[in-house]
Amino acid sequence: MSPSSPPASPPDVGVLVPAAGRGERAGEGAPKQFRAIAGVPMLLRSIRPFAQHPRVRTIVIALPADAAADPPAWLAPVLGERLRVVAGGATRAASVRAALAALEPACQIVLVHDAARPFVSPAEIDGVIAAAERGAGALAAIPVSDTLKRSADGRLVAQTAPREGLWRALTPQGFPRALLERAYRAAGDALDATDDAGIVEALGAPVVLVPGRTTNIKVTTPEDFAMAEALARA
Ligand code: CTP
Ligand code: MG
16 A cells, blocks of 8 residues: 555444434424435434445434334334434433443444534534544534624613624534543433533533534524525525
8 A cells, every 4th residue: 555545544433313302493293303304304314424434333323212112214224234223312411321322332433413413514524533533522613603692581682792702513523432421421410411512521621623514504493494405405
């Protein structure tokens, strides 16, 4: 092998996909992660870039308990050696914890990616893996670009808040496995965190920002579904 083509790194990355939520803000119908965006279920869109990534060894999806016992038919063709399903918990953190517990020991780098983000890019995945391999926690993130207002009652503006230094946290987020496990152990059970980087930050461990893409949206509301349809067809 020539010096310009170093041996490929082994597939040692584990990906945890919390997909056990009820999607209450998305309105009527099936839980949002099972709904189609331009014909393809959102969960399938969210896991595909990882399933196709050469560094990814295993993907563990946390599903609602009933779906974990009887996974959707469209998941069957991708369920195999690289994809596992577990029952999630009552909170996102409980779902991540359940998926982490089911991850095979060979995965020493762990990524977490929300089932509600169907447009993650390979560059974001690469950036987060690279930072986690250097020993830090890492997350895809975007600098806040809007002017921020604070309001006590949701009607009257109390203050314009400075946006300097503020970033929006996306997923994927990535960690050396031992760091993520230590953070979840230290956090105990009463965990309502909405992201994993926050749990690691609470340990005092370094977490770095990786440039994210504005197309890596989180589908939360019915309006977001309309945006997602447009992005999928673009
Ligand atoms: N999630 C999970 N287990 C839970 C709650 C959330 O695995 N008990 C997952 C969701 O399925 C989603 C991700 O965490 O992929 C981010 O959560 P969010 O966007 O808030 O989804 P939901 O909790 O399903 O939506 P809502 O808060 O509107 O009910
Ligand atoms: Mg939620």
